Amino acid sequence: MSxxxxxxxxxxxxxxxxxxxxxxxxxxxxKRTEVRNRIITAAGEVFxxxxxxxxxxxxxxxxxxxxxxxxxxxxxxxxxxxxxxxDLMMEDILDNVHDQVKRVDNPIxxxxxxxxxxxxxFTNNHSFAKMAILEVxxxxxxxxxxxxxxxxxxxxxxxxxxxxxxxRKGFIREIDTESFSIMVFSCIxxxxxxxxxxxxxxxxxxxxxxxxxxxxxxxxxx
Amino acid sequence: MSxxxxxxxxxxxxxxxxxxxxxxxxxxxxKRTEVRNRIITAAGEVFxxxxxxxxxxxxxxxxxxxxxxxxxxxxxxxxxxxxxxxDLMMEDILDNVHDQVKRVDNPIxxxxxxxxxxxxxFTNNHSFAKMAILEVxxxxxxxxxxxxxxxxxxxxxxxxxxxxxxxRKGFIREIDTESFSIMVFSCIxxxxxxxxxxxxxxxxxxxxxxxxxxxxxxxxxx
Amino acid sequence: MSxxxxxxxxxxxxxxxxxxxxxxxxxxxxKRTEVRNRIITAAGEVFxxxxxxxxxxxxxxxxxxxxxxxxxxxxxxxxxxxxxxxDLMMEDILDNVHDQVKRVDNPIxxxxxxxxxxxxxFTNNHSFAKMAILEVxxxxxxxxxxxxxxxxxxxxxxxxxxxxxxxRKGFIREIDTESFSIMVFSCIxxxxxxxxxxxxxxxxxxxxxxxxxxxxxxxxxx
Amino acid sequence: MSxxxxxxxxxxxxxxxxxxxxxxxxxxxxKRTEVRNRIITAAGEVFxxxxxxxxxxxxxxxxxxxxxxxxxxxxxxxxxxxxxxxDLMMEDILDNVHDQVKRVDNPIxxxxxxxxxxxxxFTNNHSFAKMAILEVxxxxxxxxxxxxxxxxxxxxxxxxxxxxxxxRKGFIREIDTESFSIMVFSCIxxxxxxxxxxxxxxxxxxxxxxxxxxxxxxxxxx
DNA sequence: GATGAATGAGCTTTCATTCAT
DNA sequence: TATGAATGAAAGCTCATTCAT
Numbered sequence: 044m045s046x047x048x049x050x051x052x053x054x055x056x057x058x059x060x061x062x063x064x065x066x067x068x069x070x071x072x073x074k075r076t077e078v079r080n081r082i083i084t085a086a087g088e089v090f091x092x093x094x095x096x097x098x099x100x101x102x103x104x105x106x107x108x109x110x111x112x113x114x115x116x117x118x119x120x121x122x123x124x125x126x127x128x129x130d131l132m133m134e135d136i137l138d139n140v141h142d143q144v145k146r147v148d149n150p151i152x153x154x155x156x157x158x159x160x161x162x163x164x165f166t167n168n169h170s171f172a173k174m175a176i177l178e179v180x181x182x183x184x185x186x187x188x189x190x191x192x193x194x195x196x197x198x199x200x201x202x203x204x205x206x207x208x209x210x211r212k213g214f215i216r217e218i219d220t221e222s223f224s225i226m227v228f229s230c231i232x233x234x235x236x237x238x239x240x241x242x243x244x245x246x247x248x249x250x251x252x253x254x255x256x257x258x259x260x261x262x263x264x265x
Numbered sequence: 266m267s268x269x270x271x272x273x274x275x276x277x278x279x280x281x282x283x284x285x286x287x288x289x290x291x292x293x294x295x296k297r298t299e300v301r302n303r304i305i306t307a308a309g310e311v312f313x314x315x316x317x318x319x320x321x322x323x324x325x326x327x328x329x330x331x332x333x334x335x336x337x338x339x340x341x342x343x344x345x346x347x348x349x350x351x352d353l354m355m356e357d358i359l360d361n362v363h364d365q366v367k368r369v370d371n372p373i374x375x376x377x378x379x380x381x382x383x384x385x386x387f388t389n390n391h392s393f394a395k396m397a398i399l400e401v402x403x404x405x406x407x408x409x410x411x412x413x414x415x416x417x418x419x420x421x422x423x424x425x426x427x428x429x430x431x432x433r434k435g436f437i438r439e440i441d442t443e444s445f446s447i448m449v450f451s452c453i454x455x456x457x458x459x460x461x462x463x464x465x466x467x468x469x470x471x472x473x474x475x476x477x478x479x480x481x482x483x484x485x486x487x
Numbered sequence: 488m489s490x491x492x493x494x495x496x497x498x499x500x501x502x503x504x505x506x507x508x509x510x511x512x513x514x515x516x517x518k519r520t521e522v523r524n525r526i527i528t529a530a531g532e533v534f535x536x537x538x539x540x541x542x543x544x545x546x547x548x549x550x551x552x553x554x555x556x557x558x559x560x561x562x563x564x565x566x567x568x569x570x571x572x573x574d575l576m577m578e579d580i581l582d583n584v585h586d587q588v589k590r591v592d593n594p595i596x597x598x599x600x601x602x603x604x605x606x607x608x609f610t611n612n613h614s615f616a617k618m619a620i621l622e623v624x625x626x627x628x629x630x631x632x633x634x635x636x637x638x639x640x641x642x643x644x645x646x647x648x649x650x651x652x653x654x655r656k657g658f659i660r661e662i663d664t665e666s667f668s669i670m671v672f673s674c675i676x677x678x679x680x681x682x683x684x685x686x687x688x689x690x691x692x693x694x695x696x697x698x699x700x701x702x703x704x705x706x707x708x709x
Numbered sequence: 710m711s712x713x714x715x716x717x718x719x720x721x722x723x724x725x726x727x728x729x730x731x732x733x734x735x736x737x738x739x740k741r742t743e744v745r746n747r748i749i750t751a752a753g754e755v756f757x758x759x760x761x762x763x764x765x766x767x768x769x770x771x772x773x774x775x776x777x778x779x780x781x782x783x784x785x786x787x788x789x790x791x792x793x794x795x796d797l798m799m800e801d802i803l804d805n806v807h808d809q810v811k812r813v814d815n816p817i818x819x820x821x822x823x824x825x826x827x828x829x830x831f832t833n834n835h836s837f838a839k840m841a842i843l844e845v846x847x848x849x850x851x852x853x854x855x856x857x858x859x860x861x862x863x864x865x866x867x868x869x870x871x872x873x874x875x876x877r878k879g880f881i882r883e884i885d886t887e888s889f890s891i892m893v894f895s896c897i898x899x900x901x902x903x904x905x906x907x908x909x910x911x912x913x914x915x916x917x918x919x920x921x922x923x924x925x926x927x928x929x930x931x
Numbered sequence: 932g933a934t935g936a937a938t939g940a941g942c943t944t945t946c947a948t949t950c951a952t
Numbered sequence: 953t954a955t956g957a958a959t960g961a962a963a964g965c966t967c968a969t970t971c972a973t
Contacts, residue, residue, distance in 0.1 A: 074936085075936085078936090078937090099962090099963060099964085100963075100964065100965080101963075101964095104939095109937075109938090110937060110938045110939050111938085111939060111940090111964090111965080112937075112938060112939060112940095112965080112966075112967080113936080113937055113938070113939095114965095115964095115965065115966080116936070116937075120964080120965080121963095121964070121965095177402060180399060180402035180403065181402070181403060216482075218475075218478070218479055219475040219478075222472060222475035222476050222478075222479065223479055225455060225456075225459075225472070225476065226448075226452055226455075226476055226479060226480075228455070229451045229452055229454070229455030230447075230448055230451050230452075232451070232455070233447060233448075233450070233451030233454070233455075234447075237447070250444060250447070253440075253441040253443075253444035254444050254447065254448055256440070256441075256444075257440055257444065257445055257448060257480075257483040257484060258448075258479075258483060259483075260438075260482070260483040260484070261479040261480060261481075261482040261483025261484075262479060262482070262483075296953090297953090300954095321945085321946060321947085322946075322947060322948085323946075323947095326956095331954080331955090332954060332955040332956055333946095333947090333948085333955085333956060333957095334948085334949075334950085334954070334955055334956060334957095335953085335954055335955070335956095337947090337948070337949080338953070338954075342947075342948075343946095343947065343948090518957085519957080522957090522958090543941090543942065543943085544942080544943060544944080545942080545943090548960095553958075553959090554958060554959045554960050554961095555943085555944080555959085555960065555961090556944080556945075556946080556958075556959060556960060556961095557957080557958055557959070557960095559943095559944065559945080560957070560958075564943080564944080565942095565943070565944095621846060624843060624846035624847065625846070625847060660926075662919075662922070662923055663919040663922075666916060666919035666920050666922075666923065667923055669896075669899060669900075669903070669916070669920065670892075670896055670899075670920055670923060670924075672899070673895045673896050673898070673899030674891075674892055674895050674896075676895070676899070677891060677892075677894070677895030677898070677899075678891075681891070694888060694891070697884075697885040697887075697888035698888050698891065698892055700884070700885075700888075701884055701888065701889055701892060701924075701927040701928060702892075702923075702927060703927075704882075704926075704927040704928070705923040705924060705925075705926040705927025705928075706923060706926070706927075740932090741932090744932095744933095765966085765967060765968085766967075766968060766969085767967075767968095770935095775933080775934090776933060776934040776935055777934080777935060777936095777967095777968090777969085778933070778934055778935065778936095778969085778970075778971080779932085779933055779934070779935095781968090781969070781970080782932070782933075786968075786969075787967095787968065787969090933973100934971100934972100934973085935970105935971100935972105935973105936970105936971095936972095936973105937969105937970085937971090937972100938967100938968100938969085938970080938971105939966105939967105940966105940967105941965105941966095942963100942964105944962105945960105945961105945962100946959100946960105946961105947959100948958105948959085949956105949957105949958085949959080950955100950956100950957095950958090950959105951955100951956105951957095951958100952954100952955085952956105952957105
């Protein structure tokens with residue numbers, strides 16, 4: 044899965060070179076990193092398939108080829124594991140999105156691109172969308188973690204930055220960029236949620252276009 | 266709670282007159298309605314206090330003074346009960362909101378009023394907000410997928426209507442009113458969610474103002 | 488097992504006559520009593536065989552032919568179940584002991600008889616002895632319940648009564664009967680414990696005789 | 710705690726002199742002894758604070774500044790460690806008690822003194838009492854069965870010796886001293902146990918006096 | 932000898948839902 | 953219709969012990 048590139052990458056990036064260079068102390072750390080990655084990768088797959096509640100630690104452990112207890116040497120509990128996994132995935136997605144956004148020059152076009160690519164990604168990844176939009180609410184202490192996802196702030200910042208650029212270059216009026224970021228975020232999430240609720244049947248294209256229209260209309264300079 | 270007036274009202278509105286008119290068959294139906302209302306009222310209180318997961322059918326049955334099994338004669342399961350209760354509450358709120366919106370004349374002011382009153386209501390009702398914004402996601406999606414909250418559509422329609430009026434009277438441009446309704450809804454929900462996530466500590470006033478600014482700016486006619 | 492007579496008896500004592508007399512209401516109560524007894528009997532066997540810790544609720548439920556959860560309709564938790572079972576058994580033993588003690592006339596002989604019969608019983612019932620003397624300490628909240636076994640006080644009272652009789656009839660001096668009861672109890676328990684610790688190998692006869700000698704010597708009137 | 714003097718002492722008594730004298734082979738042995746003592750001291754504190762069950766090997770290892778696995782180089786398992794620790798503590802207490810008993814001349818007074826000082830000690834050391842009287846029963850019996858606490862025999866011997874002296878000097882009749890020792894032991898233990906069960910609330914003074922009265926009455930010569 | 936990461940067995944309790952009465 | 957006793961599935965997490973390094 045492309046959006047997991049970072050995770051897999053982290054596993055993969057320990058190449059032969061690394062092994063040679065590593066001191067005995069580093070090797071230990073390598074082993075730990077390797078196990079941790081196995082767990083994260085396995086958890087990602089299991090969570091995506093079954094959702095948070097229905098995923099059992101045993102299943103994850105089995106897939107990661109470690110003992111159940113081992114998971115608790117790396118993560119405080121199931122919830123923390125979920126959050127870490129989700130956060131890493133979200134970061135990967137942002138990296139991906141950025142790759143596409145940076146190819147566009149016009150500041151407003153960048154925002155449009157961001158908006159489109161994200162929604163596109165979610166609609167292309169059923170199970171991940173469900174995990175990131177719905178399952179996250181099943182994490183009991185979610186109340187405190189959900190907005191605590193480090194990646195969440197990266198997203199907001201990213202949009203904010205796009206806005207600042209657009210403002211500086213005179214493309215949009217001097218809005219509160221943070222509020223606008225939140226609006227974009229909430230609209231994207233809501234569109235995806237409606238789509239999930241419809242059992243992935245509705246076509247999001249029209250809705251997303253119309254919403255975007257109002258969003259942009261609300262910030263451009265005349 | 267005044268916003269629950271409808272629920273209680275439904276219990277109350279079977280007055281003496283009704284009783285006289287009722288045939289023996291109707292009386293049965295009356296009994297059923299009365300029991301159903303007892304269950305709904307009890308469930309409302311229990312759900313608000315403990316949230317969806319932590320509320321047990323036993324507790325609701327006890328409070329409604331019926332047997333556990335009886336609840337299943339009126340509702341398919343715990344989830345359906347929750348949805349029904351939530352839906353009735355949401356309807357009541359809309360009635361309330363409408364009472365305040367209709368006192369305003371200017372079509373745009375009406376939208377502003379709607380937006381403000383709803384947010385105000387949620388921030389004044391911690392436990393209800395949590396139930397309607399967060400708990401609702403703990404209900405197995407299936408139920409929401411197929412039906413959705415009926416009241417949800419009433420809300421969307423309500424905003425749509427306000428928009429249509431505003432369009433007709435030339436106050437705002439010809440936007441897609443449904444999309445705008447969804448946007449308003451998603452933004453309100455998101456603002457409340459952030460507030461809940463912050464443990465009811467952040468002040469929503471600034472954020473809600475800035476978001477509203479962009480929303481309105483996105484639809485007005487220059 | 489004879490010492491379980493009461494338990495089985497309670498199951499058995501609902502004979503045909505009872506059934507006829509029972510109103511529908513009583514039948515319910517009968518059903519409940521019957522189930523409760525099945526659980527108690529099953530638990531008694533399982534606890535005796537495996538001890539408290541190693542006995543699982545599932546095993547007891549299976550043997551009692553009820554669902555796991557059913558046990559919790561009758562007992563708060565595993566510990567309460569253990570205590571109830573142990574207490575009933577202890578009562579049965581006391582009944583048995585009494586049957587033998589009452590055949591003796593001399594007040595001091597009664598005390599000797601009591602002492603002997605109890606130790607005899609324990610040494611004839613390995614597994615029960617272990618349960619009553621050792622396992623009881625594995626009940627976590629044992630600290631509060633252990634002396635709270637209703638049967639415990641019956642034992643103390645029983646010995647006290649024997650003493651009072653002996654005092655009244657001038658056979659022993661005016662000692663504090665409660666203290667003496669506790670001493671008898673503690674000595675019996677300790678002798679049994681030593682015997683259990685020795686893996687049931689040592690012969691308790693000599694020790695019990697010598698201890699009894701000092702106990703009696705300490706209370707008789709010269 | 711003064712009664713742990715022996716344990717600490719064993720750590721401390723390897724002074725500079727020892728180090729000089731030790732051959733390389735002895736130094737190894739010294740190192741082992743030192744580590745063993747660190748473990749014992751740490752375990753003593755942890756066990757006293759948390760009880761047997763709730764004390765984890767990790768916690769002990771951490772406090773002793775060794776690795777978890779290291780503990781298993783010195784002790785077969787957690788239970789053996791507990792027994793060793795408890796045994797050493799019990800020995801220390803006996804040393805202490807002896808210091809006070811030897812100041813008394815009259816053989817019977819010695820026995821009284823022993824009885825009083827031990828109970829006094831336990832009631833002044835909540836956590837130790839719990840450990841020695843209750844926790845010890847949570848250790849799988851196997852360990853106690855075969856060996857028993859070595860210090861246990863020292864206690865019995867000690868009382869036996871006091872008795873022998875008293876018999877020789879004609880203060881008490883010719884009882885079986887071992888049985889009497891066991892009785893004293895069992896009564897002390899029981900009194901303390903009742904006190905622990907009462908959550909350290911009951912006053913043991915009256916009970917202990919009355920029990921002692923019967924004990925002594927049972928052995929004195931008229 | 933020392934380390935400490937890894938193991939993996941083990942089990943109570945809750946509660947939505949059913950169904951005999 | 954109403955009852956409420958009975959069902960039984962379901963799974964997180966700990967921690968004593970081992971063993972490769």
